[in-house]
Amino acid sequence: MTPGARAAAAIGVLDRVLAGEAAEKALTNWGRASRFAGSGDRAAVRDLVYDALRQRRSAAALGGGEAGRGLVLGLMRANGQEALFSGEGHAPAPPAASEAGREPVGAEALDLPDWLVPELERSLGERLAPVAEALRARAPVFLRVNLARGTAAGAQAALAGEGIVTRPHPLADTALEVVEGARRVQVSDAYRAGLVELQDASSQAVVAGLPLAEGMRVLDHCAGGGGKTLAMAARAKLRLWAHDAAPRRMADLPERAKRAGVKVTLTERPEASAPYDLALVDAPCSGSGSWRRDPEGKWRLTPARLAELVGIQAAILDRVAPMVAPGGWLGYATCSLLRVENGDQAQAFLGRHPGWRLETERSFTPLEGGDGFHLALFRRS
Numbered sequence: 151m152t153p154g155a156r157a158a159a160a161i162g163v164l165d166r167v168l169a170g171e172a173a174e175k176a177l178t179n180w181g182r183a184s185r186f187a188g189s190g191d192r193a194a195v196r197d198l199v200y201d202a203l204r205q206r207r208s209a210a211a212l213g214g215g216e217a218g219r220g221l222v223l224g225l226m227r228a229n230g231q232e233a234l235f236s237g238e239g240h241a242p243a244p245p246a247a248s249e250a251g252r253e254p255v256g257a258e259a260l261d262l263p264d265w266l267v268p269e270l271e272r273s274l275g276e277r278l279a280p281v282a283e284a285l286r287a288r289a290p291v292f293l294r295v296n297l298a299r300g301t302a303a304g305a306q307a308a309l310a311g312e313g314i315v316t317r318p319h320p321l322a323d324t325a326l327e328v329v330e331g332a333r334r335v336q337v338s339d340a341y342r343a344g345l346v347e348l349q350d351a352s353s354q355a356v357v358a359g360l361p362l363a364e365g366m367r368v369l370d371h372c373a374g375g376g377g378k379t380l381a382m383a384a385r386a387k388l389r390l391w392a393h394d395a396a397p398r399r400m401a402d403l404p405e406r407a408k409r410a411g412v413k414v415t416l417t418e419r420p421e422a423s424a425p426y427d428l429a430l431v432d433a434p435c436s437g438s439g440s441w442r443r444d445p446e447g448k449w450r451l452t453p454a455r456l457a458e459l460v461g462i463q464a465a466i467l468d469r470v471a472p473m474v475a476p477g478g479w480l481g482y483a484t485c486s487l488l489r490v491e492n493g494d495q496a497q498a499f500l501g502r503h504p505g506w507r508l509e510t511e512r513s514f515t516p517l518e519g520g521d522g523f524h525l526a527l528f529r530r531s
């Protein structure tokens with residue numbers, strides 16, 4: 151496909167996304183209907199679609215339209231590639247006079263929803279603009295070295311032998327940033343043998359911040375696919391339980407645990423195995439720290455949904471706290487940048503639970519390289 155044809159394909163996919171289809175599904179459907187598209191074409195169309203979703207407001211302003219065509223035209227203008235709209239072959243038609251576009255301003259230029267700016271300002275202060283800018287770009291690909299299977303240097307060497315170049319990342323001793331060959335990771339022998347997992351660097355830093363020790367009874371209460379469950383298991387020999395309100399999200403966890411060489415017990419009733427020495431609540435949240443990876447989330451979030459999430463987080467903390475043994479730990483993590491889900495939530499928990507104290511709190515933003523994350527670590531008296 152020519153670059154122009156790829157732009158036209160991205161416009162079609164974006165129109166379906168704007169009509170309500172999830173980006174992944176729209177891309178899969180396009181891929182199925184486009185047998186002529188090679189792997190390079192698919193990757194390029196995918197990148198265009200996700201870039202347009204990350205920069206949706208500014209691209210719409212620059213491109214003079216909010217539909218797929220306006221977004222891709224705006225992206226191309228921002229990149230000095232407007233000439234791709236040539237009308238030749240399968241390329242999109244040249245811009246009409248009505249598509250002159252304009253410079254984006256304010257929250258539009260930051261590619262943020264207006265309603266969220268005050269809360270982001272309260273949360274990030276002067277870092278608001280640089281963080282918003284970081285959220286407009288693609289996230290790096292990070293790997294977690296599985297220390298139960300070998301060293302970081304060993305994993306790097308194995309990956310390099312398969313054309314995947316990495317460098318250690320300062321956020322965690324287990325974190326490698328992929329600088330070349332990211333698309334080959336999941337088909338590599340190193341990955342298949344469990345030497346590395348795909349995991350964001352801040353997510354790894356959150357787990358590294360937990361006081362895990364040999365023999366501890368640990369509950370991962372919002373385990374999802376088990377990213378943090380496995381990261382915890384690799385740091386110490388634990389007795390580990392994983393729970394999720396949607397158990398099907400943990401469907402792959404037994405297989406992943408096997409590949410990583412660790413044992414995890416899935417439980418629908420975590421109370422039955424209490425008390426735990428440490429419980430991790432990796433709570434459902436706005437996802438605002440990971441909007442580089444899930445840009446649709448940035449436009450989907452509403453004030454009502456955010457308020458609902460804050461209520462869900464508090465209810466989960468209230469359920470889990472009694473399951474922790476006296477002297478034990480409760481880690482509350484979100485991939486959110488918002489104070490209402492982080493520091494405010496931690497203070498509200500302390501207000502409701504006098505037998506607990508806050509030991510540490512750490513915040514990460516994409517400015518450190520990984521996703522935005524927050525960890526509050528409580529200890530029970």
Ligand SMILES: C[S@@+](CC[C@H](N)C(=O)[O-])C[C@H]1O[C@@H](n2cnc3c(N)ncnc32)[C@H](O)[C@@H]1O
Pocket residue numbers: 371372373374375376377378379393394395396399432433434435462466
């Ligand atoms: C941020 S995700 C977890 C990600 C996972 N820990 C990881 O590292 O890959 C939050 C998870 O919480 C689960 N969840 C939502 N409400 C819950 C609840 N009330 N109790 C337990 N889990 C819940 C969701 O199904 C989702 O899988």
